[in-house]
Amino acid sequence: MTHIPISVTVDGTVYDVEVEPRRLLVHFLREDIGRVGTVVGCDTSNCGACTVLLDGKSVKSCSVLAVQADGHVVLTVQGLAEGEHQWHPVQTAFKECHGLQCGYCTPGMVMAAVDLLQENPNPSEEEIREGLEGNLCRCTGYHNIVKSVEYAAELMGGK
């Protein structure tokens, strides 16, 4: 199959690679450039485990083709906190509020929460629940995820 050259900035690094036109962005991230922090949980774009920011907006990277990211900027959970050993307030809040257990949904959940708080810095419980509807978690029952997002809003000055 033909390969197409693309140039994508991921977590601050520019990657120039050739991919099949059908290659999913998440497979490009995981298998072509080794950014394995972003994961795949389903094949119907229901679970949101693969959520990343594309030009600052959250997308499910299983539902975007790598070629669609050509010339664009991708931010994954691995690039969220600037610098080594740094923590983004959302990451801090998830740890503090026990908003994760197995951690598999976490990369997507954190990136979805980052996007949610960009849009709405002071969300109500209902707005958080509605806002994270596209991200599934089987461990936490969402109770502490909601608390985490509320606490992140507080840390980020929204409350």
Place this chain on the structure above:
Amino acid sequence: MTETLTDANANPMGRPLRRKEDARLLHGQTNWTDNIQLPGTLHMAILRSPMAHAKITNLDVSAALKRPHVVAAFTAKDLGDLNGSVPCVWPVTDDIQMPGFPALAVDKVRHVGDCVAVVLATDKYAAADALDAIEVDYEPLPAVIDMEAAIKQGSTAVHDAADGSLGTNVCYEFPLKPQGDGAFDAAVKAAGDDVVVVKRRFINQRIIAGYMEPRAVVASPMGMSNEMTIWSATQIPHVLRVLLALVTGMPENSLRVIAPDVGGGFGGKLQCYREEILAVQIARHLGRPVKWTETRSEDMVASHHGRDQIQDIQIASTKDGQIIALKVDLIANMGAYLQIITPGIPLLGMFMYPAIYKMPTYEFNCVGVFTNTTPTDAIRGAGRPEATFAIERIVDELAAELDMDPMKLREMNWIKHEEFPYATVAGLTYDTGNYEAATAKAMDLFGYDALRAEQEQRRASGDPVQLGIGISTFTEMCGLAPSRTLGALKYVAGGWEHCTIRALPTGKIELVTGTSPHGQGHETAWSQIAASILGVPVDDIEVIHSDTGRAPYGMDTYGSRSLAVGGQAIKKAAERLVEKAKVIAAHQLECSVDDLEFIQGAFRVKGDPAKSQPLAAVAFEAFSAHNLPDGVEPTLQAEATVDPDDFSYPHGTHLCAIEVDTETGKSKIRSYVAVDDVGIQVNPLIVEGQVHGGLACGIGQALYEGVEYDSDGNLLTASFADYLIPSAADLPSFTTDRTVTPSTTNPLGTKGVGEAGAIASPPAIINAIVDALRPMGVTDVKMPATPENVWRAINAGKGGAQ
């Protein structure tokens, strides 16, 4: 937001420490099995049966071999002896029917998703593409889907006589009749006029585990040495190693099984799966690493399902509400084949139907049935959620029949706190419990009386939105398990757990556990237990697990056993380490062992606190070995393997208020209170998280989830688009609290918590919905209680068609 791991000096037991695991997980620095990319890897793709039951009349992989990047392709015939059979380790009766379960189907397929052929390619997409080139023809056979039809005379057999089987779909029949056959009827007859009997049929529907990380396996052979390293997204690396050795014939000591980061399990990764066997056998055959990661759609047809029981249950009481007898007849769906503990799952529930209630008579019978569906096995609770659902539902039905408050009926019949230890009619001995205390706390948090008043008011005003109150006063057995008990139940393995603790020369501690966490926070909690005994900071302890090369002994993680059983091994090993160190410290301090006390990580001479020796200094002496007492060997480590004396019995009272729109059938949880008694808590933050997750799982079963097949055996819920795992928008916040009644079956006083929420919550939800609708003639609502199922129940209550 208070305590962190920096509080080094305080005893860490019982404190809500933030988890050690989280930094990595929150920064994407994880090691899931699918991350592993070894040089020369072949990606395995699997052709699965689209038919529920069929003969394979033609199968040809030659065209697939010509596809780009394809290196090999195999059918069962090609694999020959390498095509292993999936093991079942729990033959529950002497005459159980145990048909073979070949990894690749031989001549016949028996459920949608059965493995037919595999392709190995150097590229994942290419492997999947090449499946299209495999030629296969099927001759359809009648699909056996309905359990009751399956056990009728003349039904098509899933494993028929021509296959060397018995030609019946009855897998086994297991009775437990401690008071003899017919004891229920005899008890009812003996009660004369003073008896009320309530009989119900409940359907505990089939569900999936729903872990977020799909299953994956990488098998890497080491060429001439015959060694093999296997990474698998499994809950049971230790058990898997034994089983893979038995299935493949490879020497066990050449196999290393690693469960790296595992993204949830919930019982669904408690298995020796056919795909694991295929990856190992093909890697061995080709001498190259083989990798397989399932798609979610594959998971839905191929990973084991759970529950799926028809429960006929009868309860008898006196007219004033004293329970006198219980009778349970189960039909349990095995699916098409037996997997690791498929037949035993309903029997884990067998002991729990009498639950927290005193009763003199109990009869149980279970018939296991083969059908042309995905095999069933353990999912969060495994047998106990089914039992708890049936008993808690029928106690509510009995209360309605007696016109009693359902909580009052429970109080009248439950075991009082002063009656423990209590030998139940099912043959267990509950060590401790305090149902009164948990219930009092839950009632208080819930505002029971005010909600009942609101319910009356809504009923009186004919509000289209009715309010229901659901109760579940549950208990469960966990901490699997005393090995002798398992042996008596014909389970092949034991239920012990192991821990080794090493004090390294620099004073750091390595804690090697046989448990295998996949979200439970063992690294944090186990550190807390050991730190509290060794007096070292929690952060100085490294917990090593889930790798048979580094942690060779273990029985892994399932059945809420890790703390209740594994915790005992940690405590014992840590105490042994201190005893061993004390001998060296006494020599260093030139005193008798009896003169030493061990306080906050240092040995001190009694009455002379200035003379002390920290554990780290003793560890360095054990390493340098320059001045050890005679007869003491260098290195400082201790180990313990503990077989539990008995199960432990967490309990709790869950209360749920639900608003039901009687016009649309839509239910909305208004409040959910869970007061659990899980004994001593090592880390209440983790305990609470486990309760939340269990509740979500149980509420999922009650309101949203259900595996559906059509009459031809096609799976209708074959993706997350069709099978509804609840999202944040589908669930409420929970009110949780605990009472603490320490268990006496283990020295830490702990019970289990991982399954509690999933066991307790389904009846609380359904009881609430039925309670809301009872004045409309509704006596049951089918799970999941979707708006459609609720609407149908309302309509049936009115006398309309369902």
